[in-house]
Amino acid sequence: MTTFIFDVLEDLHSKSIDLSHLTFILPSKRAGIFLKHQIPQVTQQTAFAPDIISIEEFVEELSGLKSTSNTELLFEFYDTYTKLTPVSEADTFESFSKWAQILLQDFNEIDRYLIPQEKIFSYLKAIKEIESDHWSLEKNQTEFIKNYLAFWNKLHVYYTHFSKSLISKNIGYQGLIYREAVENLESYIQNNASKQHIFLGFNALNTAEETIIQELLQNDQAKIYWDIDAAFIANPKHDAALFTRQHKKNWLFFEKNPFNWITKNYTKDKNIQVFGIPKNIGQAKHIGTLLKKIIKEKSSLSNTAVVLGDENLLIPTLNALPENINALNITMGFPLKSIPLASLFEKLFYVHKSSSKTFYYKDVIQVLSHQFIKPLFQKDSKNYASSTIETIEINNLTHVSIEKLKTLSEGFSDYIDLLFNWNISTESILKKCSELIFIIKAYLDQDKDTNLLSLEYLFRFNELFNELTRLNSAYNHIKDVSALFSIYKELLASETLDFQGEPLQGLQIMGMLESRVLDFETVIISGVNEGILPSGKSNNSFIPFDVKIENKLPTYKEKDAVYTYHFYRLLQRAKNVFILYNTEADVLTGGEKSRFITQIELEGIHDIKHQIIAPQVPAINRELIVVEKDNDIFEKLKNVANKGFSPSSLTNYIRNPINFYYQKVLKIKEFDDVEETVAFNTLGTVVHNTLEDFYKPLVGSFLSIETIKELKKDVGKTVSYHFSKTYKEGDIQKGKNLIIFEIAKRYVSNFLDLEIESLKEGNQIKIIAIEASNKVEINIPELDFSVKLTGMVDRVDEVNGITRIVDYKTGKVDQSDVEIVDWEAITSDYKKYSKSFQILTYALMMQKSEALKFPIEAGIISFKNLGKGFLKFSKKDKEGAWAKKDTLITEETLSNFKEQLHQLIVEICNPKIPFTEKEL
Structure with a gap:
């Protein structure tokens, strides 16, 4: 396969033109590397290399102006804006930057297409007056109307002042540089009469570029080579040749001179395959699969390119590349905004955007736990960032002050100031950011070999903050x-970390625009969806569509034609083409394949193989976790048994043995996060502790209505006290927390009302025990070690001579939850019988400790179902509404329960029965 660049060089060489004396002008710098590489293939003589420059470099040389960054242009434009706008009417720099970027783009387009400035700005002003229902003719114009029309009146003034200011500093934006280049063109032609320019690979040209090239052609100081195929240029409706047809038709030069070149490469045999793949990650994975196949067939990836229509696919694609790729060149830089360090500074800026004196705990945790920050707080064996985070979580600190952070971090108050004390001048903020970079660098320098990439990140961010400091200064x-x-x-979005690679060898990964002038035998193009290729009808401009048409400015039609050309040019000389698109409907890009795919299918020139690829997802049969009880685990189990099985731990085993293993044997606790909103277990703790405070002094005495009424007076105070103890420093004064605080008070108050109603009905209630702690040993003949039961009963009382064991539940419990039909099911059906199991375990412990006399009742008081009163455990003889219920717990009841309990504990402690996860 011969490339377009080689064909141009071969043509020049065949005409005996000395390449050394030529100036090659290309659409991009990258194409120049390939051109320089191919010169030795054309000429065998030793010679100086020709000048090879991009069109931007050439135009800069013509204009005498240097291109500057968009950010600096924004600062320069704000200078103009503030000089021409009264202080009282001027926007802040932040507000200004939001609309000024669009206006700068319009200035750029107006200049690149050499539109008379005063004419178009006057035209825009007149249109806005008409669109505004002749606001300009209103007698009593509001300030808004005046300011709106004044803005359009000032556009030409802004432009004139701004462009003159830039020219005086010998800098400019692209359009201004082009306009100045055209102004200086005549002088350049006269001073460089013997210089020959070769333009190659151009397609869409703005008016300034057309003027420059045509003038050089007319003065016999240039040659131009187009790269267009006959299949496109012969079809008047094919957008791949939209611009080329216009140039061929409208340029006077081509009336008497040949049009080089119209080739016939596209119609040659090609292997074109189209793959519809779900999601972007699926595309990246399939690129990896295709590359593996190519390596297997050709043993190398030379002359192969991966062209990413959506450049966000770069990182997933790199992760999907086969491991045996030796030579690789990535023309796109790694975006700085995707680097871990970017998340740190973004979070710091976000934290300080508000003027609050305290910081939201999640923001603080994200900063302190950041991979570049946490190691800085290490001292001896303790990490003070971790301990600070732990304290925040334990004490439910939803908002933290700088003073509190300094106290918690002890000897690292300077770092806390650096991270969180930003309520000062911009200069100081930038200085703090730079200081932070150098502190992180000092830490990473301790192990340079391991941290080379991180140090490179720091270097690029140091450059970025230096630029911000320079601009602000x-x-x-x-x-x-x-x-x-x-x-x-703004700066971060345009900065990249450049890859090092082999620009002329192996696999090439590039964006669509970087493929200009280049040819590859095998091409993989991804992201070929509507909204990406082409990008669609976006119009980010102050200039209306009809005004653009009138002044021959480019619209979305021309933008689409540019992408059409690049897409088809990649296909022209390629032999193997793999086109990938996303089949899934996404919010922004849609799930529609690009019109380009439909077009090549309908053309009928090539046999297109179209497949919908589903990712190969292996069927993974999840294996339930099984943990054998080795000697070490069995010894730990003995210790657990000796300390005592609680009712909740036993029901946890019934629910899922593996959870019991994690919590009781391995001692793995659940992660405690900060409770922004009071958690349900915290609410339960507060209610339990409040009732304990109320009833503990009444143990051994009968309740009276007067006593309960006195307790009601202290509900608010006592609930508040226990919230402060349990919820630590969490805020219960507003929002959901205030509602939950009121719910806690209502729960307690309603419970006391229930007691008063019961007493009014004539019931005699005597408190026997509150929060009664029990630890009893049970005899299990099958086990040769001690087994105990342990637990705390919320309340034991005596009502009309019958002893009751009462368990409080802040959640909702129904009567059916404490009823049992089949004794054997009590240790197997967690969902149905767990509450019955718990209260019977409490009853058994109380009996073992000889604290109760039969008959007794046991049950639950549900604070979400207080209207049902005391929900008694009952044994039913059968299922159904008419089943006979026995609510008294007798020795026979406990004997039946004890038999099931013994079997459960034997199973838990049997070394031959592993802990087996249940499929929930």
């Missing part, structure tokens, strides 16, 4: 953290 437009954050994001 030169212009002084950044007045607060919010404005600084906006400019930081």
Whole structure:
């Protein structure tokens, strides 16, 4: 396969033109590397290399102006804006930057297409007056109307002042540089009469570029080579040749000179395969699969390119590449915004955008736990970032002050100041960011070999903050953290970390625009969806569509044609083409395949193989976890048994033995997070502790209505006290927490009302025990070690001579939850019988401790179902509404339960029965 660049060089060489004396002008710098590489293939003589430059470099040379960054242009434009706008009417820099970017793009387009400035700005002003229902003719115009029309009146003034200011500093944006280049063209032609320019690979040209190239052609100082196929240019409706047809038709030069070149490469045999794949990650994975197949067939990836229509696919694609790729070149840089360090500064800016004196705990935790920050707080064997986070979680600190953070971090108050004390000038903020970078660098320097990549990250961010410092020092437009954050994001979005690779060898990974002028034998194009290729009808401009048409400015039609050309040009000389698109409907890009795919299918030139690829997801049969009880585990089980099985731990085993193993044997606790909203277990603890405080002094005495009424007076105070103890420093004064606080008071108050109603009905209630702690040994003949039961009963009382064991539940419990039909099911059906199991275990413990006399009752008081009163455990003789219920717990009842309990504990402690996970 010969490339377009080689064909151009071969043609020049065949005409005996000395390549050394030529100036090659290409659409991009990257194409120049390939051109320089192919010169030795054309000429065998030793010679100096020709000048090879991009069109932007050539135009800069013509204009005498240097291109500058978009961010610096924004600062320069704000200078113009503030000089021409009264202080009282001027936007802040942050507000200005949001609309000024669009206006700068419009200035750029107006200049690149050499539109008379005064004419188009006057035209825009007149249109806005008409669109505004002749606001300009209103007698009593509001301030809004005046400001709106004044903005359009000032556009030409803004433009004139801004462009003159830039020219005086010898800098400019692309459009201004092009306009100035055209102004200087005549002088350049006269001063470089013997210089020959070779333009190659161009397609869409703006008016300034057309003017420059045509003038050089007319003065016999240039040659131009187009790269277009006959299949496109012969079809008047094919957008791949939209611009080329216009150039061929409209340029006077081609009336008497040949049009080089119209080739016939596209119609040659090609292997074109189209793959519809779900999601972007699926595309990246399939790229890896295709590359493996190519390596297997050709043993190398030379002359192979992966072209990413959506450049966000870069990282997934790199992760999906086969491991045996030796030579690789990535023309796109790694976006700085995707680097871990970017998340740190983004979080710091976000934290300081508000002027609050305290910081939300999640923000603090994200900063302190960041991979670049946490190691800085290490001292001896203790990490003070971790201990600070732990204290925040334990004490439910939803908002934390700087003073509190300094106290918690002990000797690291300087770092806390650096991270959180930003309520100062912009200069100081930038200085703090730079200081932080150098502190992190000092830490990483301790192990340079391991941290080379991280140090590279730091270097690039140091450059970024140096640029911010320079811009702020030169212009002084950044007045607060919010404005600084906006400019930081603007700079960050355009910065990349460049890859090192082999520009001329192996696999090439590039974006669509970087493929200009280049040819590859095998091409993989991803992201070929509507909204990506082409990008669709976006119009980010102040210039209306009809005005653009009138002034021959590009619209979405021309933008689509540019992508059409690049897409088809990749296919022209390629032999193997793999086109990938996303089949899934996404919010922004849709799930529709690109019109380009439909077009090549309908053309009928090539046999297109179209497949919908589903990712190969292996059927993974999840194996339940099984843990054999070795000697070590069995010894730990003995210790658990000796300390005592609680009712909740036993029901946990019934629910899922593996959870019992994690919590009781391995001692793995669940992660405790900060409770922003009071958790349900915290609410239960508060209610339990409040009732304990109320009833503990009444143990051994009969309740009276007067006593309960006195307790009601202290509900608010006591609940508040226990919230402060349990919820620590969490805020219960507002929002959901205040509602839950009121619910806790209502639970307690309603319970006391229930007691009063019961006493009014003539019931005699005597408190026997409150929060009665029990630890009893039970005899299990099958086990040769001690087994105990342990637990705390919320309340034991005596009502009309019958002893009751009462368990409080803040959740909802129904009568059916404490009824049992089949004794054998009590240790197997967690969902149905767990509550019955718990209260019977309490009853058994109380009996073993000889604290009760039969008959007794046991049950639950549900605070969410208080209307049902005391829900008694009952044994039913059968299922159904008419079944006979026995609510008294006798020795026979406990004997039946004890038999099931013994079997359960024997199973738990049997070394031959492993802990086996239940499929829930």
